Amino acid sequence: MKTYELKVGPLTRHLPILPISEDLAIASFVLLGDAELTDYAAQALAKRLPAEFDYFVTLESKGIPLAQELSRVTNHPQFVVLRKSMKDYMMAPLTIPVKAITTSAPQQLVLDGADADRLVAKKVVIVDDVISSGGSLRAAKALIEKAGATVVGQMAILAEGDAVDRPDIAFLAELPLFPL
Known part of the structure; x- marks a missing residue:
């Protein structure tokens, strides 16, 4: 199997290159379970945060460990997770459709009504593991704004x-796409 050597600061990972369509492959990056990289990334990204914000918001599921660690290192005791499906415990959830490069089926992002209430008039920073086509990020931003919050960082x-050319995001390393 072909791999891509990813360097993030002093860390190196070898990512498998996997096809996602007839003409495109990606280097598959999975943050879940990589405590060393999560810790390094949170420390490095914390230095690039806006001066003032109230909450981190992340998308289920691979952004969760990063949001957890960023919350810890910046003394923000809570963060919000946008889910990919409605749960029975949610009260008055807000939803928005989303299309991402790594998912062929249509999806939705769901914000629990209790979290939406907490975000009203707050400043938030969206965090995720990878930003690619921007579809998930656009949907997350729209959902957060629907709840009455302002996105002050991504x-x-x-x-x-x-995405490497986007001036509105902060990131630590580039990840190429691989035409087939």
Whole structure:
């Protein structure tokens, strides 16, 4: 199997290159379970945060460990997770459709009504593991704004493909796309 050597600061990971369509492959980055990289990324991204914000918001599921660690290192005791499906315990959830590069089926992002109430008039920073086409990020921002919050920052460990040229995101390393 072909791999891509990813360097994030002093850390190196070898990512498998996997096809996601007839003409495109990605280097598969999975943050879940990588405590060393999560810790390093949170420390490095914390230095790039806006001066004032109230909450981190992340998307289920690979952004969760990063949001957890960023919350810890910046003394923000809570963060909000946008889920990919409605749960029975949610009260008055807000939803928005989303299309991401790594998912072929249509999805939605769901914000629990209790979390939406907490975000009203707050400043938030969206965090994720990888920003690529920007579809998930656009949907997350729209959902957060629907709840009455303001997005003051957007960051990820990696920017993939054309996302590396976006001036509105902060990231630690580039991840190329691989035409087939």
